Amino acid sequence: MSVGTAPLDWTGGAALAWVAGAATLYWLGGRGRSARAGSGRRTAEFAAGLCAILLAVDTPLDGLADRLFWAHMGQHVILIAVAPPLLALARPWSRMWRGVPLRLRRPASRLLAHDPRLGPLRHAASFIGEPIPSWLVFNLTFLVWHLPRLYDASLSSGPLHALEHLTFFATALLFWTRVIDSPPWRSRLSDLGRIAYLASTLIVGWAFAIALALAGSPIYTGYAERASRPGGISAFTDQQLAAGVMWVPGSIAYTVAILAVAYRWLGTHSGPSEVGVPRPAGNP
DSSP: OOTTSOTTOOOOSHHHHHHHHHHHHHHHHHTTOOOOTTHHHHHHHHHHHHHHHHHHHSSHHHHHTTTOHHHHHHHHHHHHHTHHHHHHHHOOHHHHHHTSOHHHHHHHHHHHHHOGGGHHHHHHHHHHTSHHHHHHHHHHHHHHHTSHHHHHHHHTOHHHHHHHHHHHHHHHHHHHHHHSOBTTBOOOOOHHHHHHHHHHHHHHHHHHHHHHHHOSSOOOHHHHTOSOOGGGOOHHHHHHHHHHHHHTHHHHHHHHHHHHHHHHHHHHTSOGGGGTOOOOTTOO
16 A cells, blocks of 8 residues: 555555566466466466456555545455455466576475475464464454554554555465465365355454444544545445445455355265266166
8 A cells, every 4th residue: 555645646566566576477487388278267367366466556446545444445355355366266376486497496496395494484384274274364364454553553654554465465365275276285175164164254254344334433543534535425434335345345255155165065965866967777
């Protein structure tokens, strides 16, 4: 977020550099390789995920979020529930890794996989990647950043706000790769486990949205003290709109994922007649 800029400025910055770097590695990693089934779809998903990041933090929406809570909540929804699942679906990680020059890739692989000094880091990464720790890291990150004192502090500090957005995106990517198999990361959750994982997170988001909607007054000083807002809305109306953004658009990705996983689970647990397989002769 670009603190202090006009609401319709295009901001540029670290997010644009990250997106450009990721796109470059993806392109380099795919050179000289024949197209595989589904590669076109995954490239589209990857591009859509990168565009979603830019939409959140590198378009006029970023400047508007300085003055409107609902626009700011829209940024968070995009960084948590739009860009990460698209990137998880795209599975770009191996291809991006191949984009790194071989003279750097080989020693980096040996260092990360075998250096004893990095043993504690590998164990920590393995632990955080488990379903319950990843669920806790994602949901606690979301809730802690929305505590009034910390949230107001981020509104007045560019670096702190950049850290907020980075942790939202990083923990969301961790979360969604527990739901969507995205090699080399594969979830250890069963289909029913993934449904519970998603539904419980959906409830956390709903609870936060309800708390915003039912609050008797604005809870964030950074927005409440603004003398005016685009559209002339009050701080309280702005907060209720933010609750609506969290409640409805913020629920779409989780709901779609729950339905997709449930459909897959039902398909694998249906009887022969239910999935269109002919019954053996002689059976009624």
